[in-house]
Amino acid sequence: MLKNIRIVLISTSHPGNIGAAARAMKNMCLERLCLVTPRHYPSDEAAARASGADDLLARAEVYDSLDEALVGCRLVIGTSARMRTVEWPMLEPRECAEKLVEEAQAGEVALVFGRENSGLTNEELDRCHYLVHIPTNPIYSSLNIASAVQVLAYELLLASRQDSVADDEVLAPVATSEQMESFHQHLHQMMIDIGFADPRQSNKLQRRLRLLFNRARPDKDELNILRGILSAAQGRKSMRR
DSSP: OGGGEEEEEESOSOHHHHHHHHHHHHHTTOOEEEEESOSSOSOHHHHHHHTTOHHHHHHOEEESSHHHHTTTEEEEEEEOSSOOSSOOOEEOHHHHHHHHHHHHTTSEEEEEEOBTTTBOOHHHHTTOSEEEOOOOBTTBOOOOHHHHHHHHHHHHHHHHTSOOSOTTOOOOOOOOHHHHHHHHHHHHHHHHHTTSSOTTSOTHHHHHHHHHHHHHOOOHHHHHHHHHHHHHHHHHHHHHO
16 A cells, blocks of 8 residues: 555755655655755765665656646645745644545555645645654754655554555545546636636635545536536536626
8 A cells, every 4th residue: 555655745945855765665665756946966966865765766756847747646735834824724744644545445546745844735736635743852843855755654564564444444535636636627717617716816715625625525426416517617608798
């Protein structure tokens, strides 16, 4: 099941952190390293810091966007070093690992790490079902990204050794990350078309709707029903015009 867990690093500035993250992953039996727009990669410094995890670096997948890195994922959890004004569902590291391992038995999942200096943007957080926060010393909370990978990778290894889903229990199918993103774009356009939303207004409404559907976790058929309703609403608006 660990093979279905992607470790996604976004816009990593220092190549040494990529190598150190790869080393932490290999220590804990994780294999899938995904890099989104790394600043410097490939790099000799990354290879040096990998200390024997060169095979993970050689297989690392490099993407131009987070959406591309998440294609096919049924669950996405983002890391956050600080509390946010919008209340994303928050998990402790152990809860995060248990949830990822459980979901990985049914398909691909992702654990996303942001930039060294600024973490994840709100737009990137929008792609996440949950956030995970690693508790640290409140007067010195800065945690190196490779250290964060090590902490969560260790929890993932522990969780993988437990029977998180009974043999006769089958997890429900859910829409993938790209299917959900396409739905949200459709929903946003429909709200503009029928005059419910102003494209110039705050993104807070869209963010709240994302949180709502992330909690619901619809499957592909349910999404198709919702999109049919959206299309009908757009069609009625066009006919009235």
